[in-house]
Amino acid sequence: MRVEAVHRDDKHRFSKLSVGEIRLIEGVGVEGDAHAGATVRHRHLVKKDRTAPNLRQVHLISREVLDELAANGYDVAPGELGENVTTVGLDLFELPTGTKLQLGDTAILTVTGLRDPCSQINGLQKGLLKQVLRKSADGTVVRRxxxxxxxxxxxxxxxxxxxxxxxxxxxxxxxxxV
Structure with missing residues (x-):
């Protein structure tokens, strides 16, 4: 299991730029990223309660999800779905809330929950939302x-x-x- 790529963006854009390294700041998030902060930074959450704790400081997605999308005809590069960290070799969706992830020698993240995809994802590629938000055979909503x-x-x-x-x-x- 390893980190494949890291990303940040100082503006609230859908995709993030790939960079050579990111600095994680305890209780804040990715230094220089628009979503960093102790309280919520995502626009729709700020409208609800700007004093709520930021449980979305660092977004992770696995290379395996990007590979699944490619197999279905969608070419999505690391960072294009807005993640800060692209991982390899770990099924992130199988992790329980509260899991600790150590990245590199010192950085530790605590998993808070799932990202909910929004319709902006279709702006990246038409039909992409249906690939990452669908229902399973039993009717359960699956977010990928x-x-x-x-x-x-x-x-x-x-x-x-x-x-x-x-x-x-x-x-x-x-x-x-979350």
Missing amino acids: VGIMSVVTVGGIVRPGDHLTVKLPPEPNEPLEL
Whole structure:
């Protein structure tokens, strides 16, 4: 398990720029990213309650999701779905809430929940929303556009850094929308 790519953008745009490294700041998020902050930064959440804690400081998506999209005819590069970290070798959607992810030597993220894809995703490629937001055979809504986390311990993260997982104590809580 490793970090494939890292991204940030100082503006509220849909996609983020790939960079050589990101600095994670405890309780804040990615230094220089528009979504960094102790309180909510996502526009729709700010409208609801600008004093709410920011549970969406760092967005992660796996290379495997991008590969699934490619297999279905959608060419999506790392960072284009707005993630800060693209991972390899880990099924992020199987992690419970509260999982600790160590990226590189020092940075630790705590998983808070699922990202809910919005219709802006179709601006990237028409029909993409249906690929990442669909219903399973039993009618359950399946969201495949990454997970959200907060920075528990700061540090520098670079492409190629190792990624380790520490599950929270049982009973585990499944990922919900944040």
